[in-house]
Amino acid sequence: MLRIHNSLTGRKDAFTPRVQGEVGLYVCGVTVYDYCHLGHARFLLVFDSVVRHLEASGLRVNYVRNITDVDDKIIKRAQENDEATEQLTERFVDEFHADCTALGLREADQEPRATVHMPQIIDMVQRLIANGHAYAAANGDVYFSVSSYDNYGALSGKRLDELRIGARIAPGEAKRDALDFVLWKAAKPGEPAWSSPWGEGRPGWHIECSAMSTHCLGDAFDIHGGGMDLKFPHHENEIAQSVCATGASFAATWMHNGFVQVGSEKMSKSLGNFSTIRDLLADYSGETIRHFILGTHYRSPLVYTREALDVAEQGLLRWYTVLDAVKPGASYQASDYTARFVAAMDDDFNTPQAYAVLHEMVKAINTGKTAEPQAAAALAAEFKALAGRLGLLQADPDSVLKAGVALSEADIDARIAARTQAKADKDYALADQIRDELSAAGIQLEDGPAGTTWRRA
Structure with missing residues (x-):
């Protein structure tokens, strides 16, 4: 039975879909004003593995x-670039999709955009006002009344009296209570705006996800996910406004992945300590990044270093080496x-424990490949299939093991032929010299009964 740690209850709960055999999953995506970084890659790959396991089940x-x-x-970035917001967002939507492809992500079934769902957003704000949970201010802003919702803080564990300490109403805000949050913002000169019953304006961030998730999945659905940084206030506010607008329970299970850390700090653009996915892809494959991220349980902090990525790359190559030596x-x-x-995966998507099983299989395949080749081949097929549930080991092993070297394959083959001839001529010094030169170029030779093969060292 699948058990998922539910942030709403604080424990691992048995997961039962609302509709037998079907799962509705909403994950807060990216804000398209810049390139995605490793923190974004983490939530994307975590929930990709969740979807893959659910479907495999x-x-x-x-x-x-x-x-x-x-x-x-x-809006701020578009103004800095002196370009239209639509031009900026379309450019970074394309960049985001390119990153998704490089990471080998399964496509989302639906990818709603806030600007396309203005009717649903406005409708939800109207319902909140009609239900007494929101109010329109004289300046054209609309606010959610936090005190109108008795269960506010259930997800984050925060209490209203604690939140009120230090809370204040900023200049220009027209809310009645410092804890109230904006649902609709009155338009400012030069900003994109849409018509509404409260005048020209645009939605607040929180209401966008409530309107899009309920439009795509219904007022109540199975799982809502995102990064730990979204737990408060974003997800807390989503629950409050969604429940108050619809009267339904909203999401039954809440999943939050941990931060990516650089040293003791969270990786973030505001701290300037981030590495973009695009930067990392210049040195590592998307599959290496996947292997690195899934090696840590999704709820734990993920400590990023280049050395850790190097270790992940070597581990992935060892797995491919097994599939190259023993054909599934x-x-x-x-x-x-x-x-x-x-x-392991049924236990709150415990990918490190699933990795441990795969490591055992590698040892068993290597042990049996000579004594029991047929059994080893069957085990290799099972190994590849299980890794595939995590989006790993589906490429051609020979291509992976030869990728990333500076020399051309023709040049390498010519040098191997020269080394073979040198050995036939008993010129072992030259043969050793060629091997050393190839080794210095990051190429490892392997001599066998059928001749010499090579792969990236």
Whole structure:
């Protein structure tokens, strides 16, 4: 039975879909004003692995991952660049999709954008006003009344009396209570705006996700996910406004992935300590980044260093080396390895424990490849299939093991032929020299009965 740590209850709960055989999953996506960094890669890959496991378990998943294409950061960046907000957002939507492809992500089933869902956003704000949970201010802003919702703080564990300490109303705000948050912002000169019953304006960030998630999945759905930094206030506010607008329970299970850390600090653009996905892809494959991220449990902090990525790359190459040495068989019978892999993933998507099972399989394949080649081939097929549930090891091993070297394959083959001839001529000094030169170029030679093969060292 699948158990998921539910941020709302603070414990691992047995997961039962609202509709048998189907799962509605909404994940807060990216704000498209800049390149995505490793923190974004983490939530993208975490929930990609969640979707893959749910589907491998026989469930039909409706995976919704939104795009925020209007907010303060977008407007500010567009003004700095002296370009239209639509031009900025379209450019970075394309860059985001390119990163997703490089990381090998399964496409979301729905990818709603805030600017496309203005009717749903306005309708939800109107319902909140009608239900007595929101009010329109004289300046054209609309605010949610936090004190009108008794369960505010249930997700984050924060209490209203604690939140009121130090809270204040900023200049220009027209809210009645310092804790109230904006649902609709009156237009300012030069900003994008839409018509509404309260005048020209644009939505607040929180209401966008409530309107998009309920439009795509219904007023109540199974799982809502995102990074730990969104737990408060974003997700807390989502719950409050969604429940008050619809009267339904909203999301049953809340999942939050941990931060990516650089030293003791969270990776973020505001701190300037981030590495973009694009930067990392210049030195590492998307699969290496996936292997690195999934090696840590999704709720734990992920400590980023280049050395850690190097270790992940070497580990991934060792796995591919096994599949290169032992070709997977055409079929296999699921063994205890599969049972233990599935049990690990059913335990709150415990990818490190699933990795441990895969490591055991590598040892067993290497041990049996000579004595029991057919059994080893079947085990290799099972190994590849289980890794595939995490989006790993689906490329051609030979191509992966030869990728990233400076020399051309023709040049390498010529040098190997020269070394073979040198050995035939008993010129072992020259043969050793060629091997050393190739080794210095990052190429490892392997001599066998069928001749010499090579791969990246």
